Amino acid sequence: MPWRGADPGEPFPYPSLGWNLLEWWAEFLPSPRDHAEPLIFTDEQARILVEWYALDPNTGRYLYRRGVSRRSKGWGKSPVEAVKAIAALAGEVVFDGWDASGEPVGRPRGLRGGDPNPWVQIAAVSEDQTKNTYSVLHELLTANDARAADELRIDVGLTRCFLRDRPGKLEPVTAEAGSREGQPITDAVLDETHLWTSRNGGIKLARTLRRNVAKMNGRTFETTNSFAPGEMSVAEATHKAIERGAPGIYCDAVEAPEVKQDDSDAALHAALAVAYGDSWWVDLERLVADIRDPDQPWEDSQRFFFNWNVDDRKKAVQSKRWTALKRDPAPELPAGTRIGLGFDGSISQDCTALIGCAMVDDVPYVFEIEVWSRPEGAGRDWRIPRKEVQARVAETFEFYDVGLMFCDPPKWQTEIEGWAEEFGEERVVFFDTNQPQRMAPACGRMLTALEEEGAFSHDGAADLTEQVLAMHKRKVRIRDDDDDGRTKYVFVKGPDAEKIDAGIGAVLALEAFAAMPAVEQDQPFFGAWR
Incomplete structure (x- = not known):
């Protein structure tokens, strides 16, 4: 016979194998909190399970x-x-027809x-x-x-x-x-x-x-x-x-209703009670205490306790600080200046950036070599001029003494391999910015350099400035044998999705400058200014 149909006012107006499974779990499985007791779900959990195992009353197929x-x-x-x-x-998770009362029955898979x-x-x-x-x-x-x-x-x-x-x-x-x-x-x-x-x-x-x-x-x-x-x-x-x-x-x-960090403990407790529903085992007073802990970031509490989708991206570089580090006028670097290079490539939508870093007055100096951007009004078929990029890279190696070039490989692997073959594999190196284990230390080095007096300067170029200031930092979790306990960050686009390629190029240029060997010393050049 077909499904019996829903009674007027019934809270679950559909058939579900979940009802039988609730009994099946109670019969066979113990409570995770007391193995002497059967597994009985909270009303909230039981409702979710019944909904997940809901069936189409005509076909018996799962709704989800x-x-x-x-x-x-x-x-x-x-x-x-x-x-x-x-x-x-x-368990009996495969629909196997209707019983004499019009209720669905199931059978285990593979029978x-x-x-x-x-x-x-x-x-x-x-x-x-x-x-x-x-x-x-x-x-x-x-x-x-x-x-x-x-x-x-x-x-x-x-x-x-x-x-x-x-x-x-x-x-x-x-x-x-x-x-x-x-x-x-x-x-x-x-x-x-x-x-x-x-x-x-x-x-x-x-x-x-x-x-x-x-x-x-x-x-x-x-x-x-x-x-x-x-x-x-x-x-x-x-x-x-x-x-x-x-x-x-x-x-x-289920999200907690909106509360603010400086609201009362009672307000936080009430909001948490909504998010945690029937979860009686959660000590909400303890959560409030943890939220108040000065070492607990409010953003983490918003996400993990109140269940809000919170954007944890924060501006990586403040405009005032960046402006203060500009060299004016920008120095002219003579031919043969030893530099590190950073390259972040794109195809059409984002920019392609070639950024340099040299020592000027005992301070690392980051400067824009060239940034290729989509022209305003360009058609959908516009692409970054690859031959022009390749020519500019060749000119840079010819004019400067490039100690090391770090390149983000996506979409430019062939060209980067060609540069490595032409200029030396020890000088042109892949640097995958999507790998937090490698990118977080590089971003950390730039943040440190920006914060310390006399540890960073730049040319103030328009594209470089705009895209550095568009960078946001995001916390990452990485395993580090040399973990110093400090929060690790990588640089990402902000909520407005403004381009950051020149900013990433600056990170790579500074990192290349730090890692390249000195001219006559088998040690990182970074040691000269740290």
């Missing part, structure tokens, strides 16, 4: 092909995704001819992040002398799980997207997608996982904290897709 939960830190995203992953491996065998992946951009969900999953299956694993016939390992009596597996994976292409996975958890960017392979991994589950009629679900707008993360892209009304995407996101 992918979903996202953007919640405050500590709300409980990982336990929810852990139990969903267990259900995807061994019928034509059914794909369950293959569940918990994905993140690093191995440590996959442990967020997998460690909870492992704990639930092995608690109480592995009762759940035995009853569900699951072999549980530290790195993956297998079904004992039929094909089926669950595994954590990371951002090696190339090796994931084509895998017939049925479900995937995309964990912490506010951290998934093109720089760490997250964008490619998300697309690969979605393609893989699509061909198996499977589904993906993201978990995320609030994202930093403009960072172009997977979480931000999903948010924009939902705003555009893209069909088939389930969204669970």
